[in-house]
Amino acid sequence: MAVKASTGSRFARAIRRYWILYLMCIPGALFFLLFRYGPMWGILVAFQDYNIWRGFWDSDWVGVAHFTRFFTGPHFRTLMTNTLWLSFLGIVFAFPAPIVLALFLNELRLQWFKRTIQTMIYVPHFISWVIIGSMTFMLLSSGGPINSLLGNFGIGPIPFLISEGAFRPIMVIQGIWRGAGFGTIIFLAALSSVDMEQYEAAIVDGAGRFRQCWHITLPALRSVVVLLLILQMGSILDTNFDQVVLLSNAGNRSVSDVIETFVFREGLLGGNFSFTTAIGLFQSIIGLVLVVTADRVAKAVGQSGLF
Secondary structure (H helix, E strand, O other), X not given: OHHHHHHHHHHHHHHHHOHHHHHHHHHHHHHHHHHHXXXXXXXXXXXXXXXXXXXXXXXXXOOOHHHHHHHHOOOHHHHHHHHHHHHHHHHHHHOHHHHHHHHHHHHOOOHHHHHHHHHHHHXXXXXXXXXXXXXXXXXXXXXXXXXXXXXXXXXXXXXXXXXXXXHHHHHHXXXXXXXXXXXXXXXXXXXXXXXXXXXXXXXXXXOOHHHHHHHHHHHHXXXXXXXXXXXXXXXXXXXXXXXXXXXXXXXXHHHHOOHHHHHHHHHHHOOOHHHHHHHHHHHHHHHHHHHHHHHHHHHHOOOOOOO
């Protein structure tokens, strides 16, 4: 009891001393309570044959029937393959892009030039996917500048926008262009904590720029990279819906149809709320399992994990 009392008294003193900071946390806490934790009771719909007219409490319970329907349905393999492919390409190409950019920016010595480059690569992050999709259509259409340039070399026109083979590369390029620059903020912040005396000592020992990067810069980023990679595992079954739906069409449907577009068609357009809730719950469970597994693997190899 004494321990509990002392803990409670310390907490009370902390609130009295830092009450302004706790007050500032209230909007964020309310946001998560209302829009993240509050709606979680809705996952029960995944185990019902939910009828909007009968309501939540009067709808029939069907157990795991919706999960079975999804796993055994004709679309399951295609949806999983397309979703996993996009996630895999994002991890292989889009995830390392901010790291590479941060390493290049860290090597720039002229501060005005470094700030200019940072500003230029940050800007795409604030452009909406609708505008990026419009720019893509303009650039890659049959009469666009890309095909016009290829035409000068006797190539084309190439139907990029309806090509199954071009869909995934376009997705990756768009993702890198929009997100890589803004993603460097985290890595540059990590690099700012590196003691410059380490570089000076490496120069005295005769280490070149590559050796300095390999033995000082990259180890400073290791913990941040591992942490972000663990978080990335949680969204491996999630794709950027806005980006996908803007590039998706009848010509590339076989490779552009992912879980989120399927949920959109079946849930919002088809009214199958229970079925799509089950799919969303499946995505969340897989994401949780992958995050916990990645965290355990990171700790097993000597890295600091998430939990």
